Amino acid sequence: MPMIEMAQSADTTTIRDLSVDTFTETFAALNTQEDMDKYIADNLSPELLQQEIDNPNSTFLVATVDGVPAGYMKVNTGAAQTEDMPDDHMEVQRLYILKAFKRNGLGSGLMRTAFGMARAQGKTKMWLGVWEHNDPAIAFYKRFGFTQIGSHDFVLGDDRQTDLLMEANVEPKE
Ligand SMILES: CC(C)(COP(=O)(O)OP(=O)(O)OC[C@H]1O[C@@H](n2cnc3c(N)ncnc32)[C@H](O)[C@@H]1OP(=O)(O)O)[C@@H](O)C(=O)NCCC(=O)NCCS
Structure with missing residues (x-):
């Protein structure tokens, strides 16, 4: 049986490699090389990721297999949230599993860990933005009780795209 772990991580190299590799796997076929390069340079640079790791309102969770x-997953609270949201909300800003490891329950494991963190911190809502055409991710989020509450723009390179905003209740501790 493989040994699977979900743990908080502050290791910049691991997070940078996972961020670039999963983003490329997910979106390269759908976007121009220029837009991909621009997004990675602007949003996933080692310097920026280091700032995000150091932000006390952001947490990176990494799933490992053996x-x-x-x-990995990045969650935000308070002022780190990418939209103006109340303090009792937690944002799932990024959730990415490498292709070779998909459909093994890792995404679910990270999501359950995040809900546990949110519950422990007394949050009442979990929310996220997802590209309107990302059907697999939308199907995955619906399983966790997320429903659409609106939409917002997401800029990939020079391309403006629409993200659905989805929200789920965080059930309080028994
Ligand atoms: C969406 C994602 C995080 C799911 O992670 P995962 O580890 O593959 O998901 P799990 O194995 O935990 O799946 C749990 C359930 O979600 C649903 N689900 C997951 N992937 C799905 C897909 N491609 N199509 C339809 N339903 C899917 C299924 O109901 C699945 O249960 P099952 O495998 O027993 O049928 C992963 O596919 C991913 O990283 N995608 C690319 C990145 C991405 O789009 N991230 C979201 C950006 S907002």
Whole structure:
């Protein structure tokens, strides 16, 4: 049986490699090379990721399989949220599993860990933005009780796209 772990991480190299590799796997076929390069340079630079890791309102969770990084999630609270949201909300800003490890429950494991964190911090809502055409991710989020509450723009390079805003209740502790 593979050993699967979900843990908080502050290791910049692991997070940078997972960020670039999963973003490229997910979106390269759908976007121009220029837009991809621009997005990675502007949003996933080692300097910027280091700032995000150092932000006390952001947490990176990494899923490993037999010690190999297989996916990650970034959650935000307070002022780190990318939209103006109340303090009792937690944002799932990024959730990415490497292709080779998809459909093994890792995304679910990270999501359950994030809900546990939100519950422990007394949050009442979890929210996220997802590209309107990302059907697999939308199907995945619906399983966790997320429903659409609106939409917002997402800029990939020079391309303006529409993200659905989705929200789920965080059930309080029993
Ligand atoms: C969406 C994502 C995070 C799901 O992670 P995962 O580890 O593959 O998901 P799990 O194995 O935990 O799947 C749990 C359930 O979600 C649903 N689901 C997951 N992937 C799905 C897909 N491609 N199509 C339809 N339903 C899907 C299924 O109901 C699945 O249960 P099942 O495998 O028993 O049928 C992953 O596919 C991913 O990283 N995608 C690319 C990046 C991305 O789009 N991230 C979201 C950006 S907002």
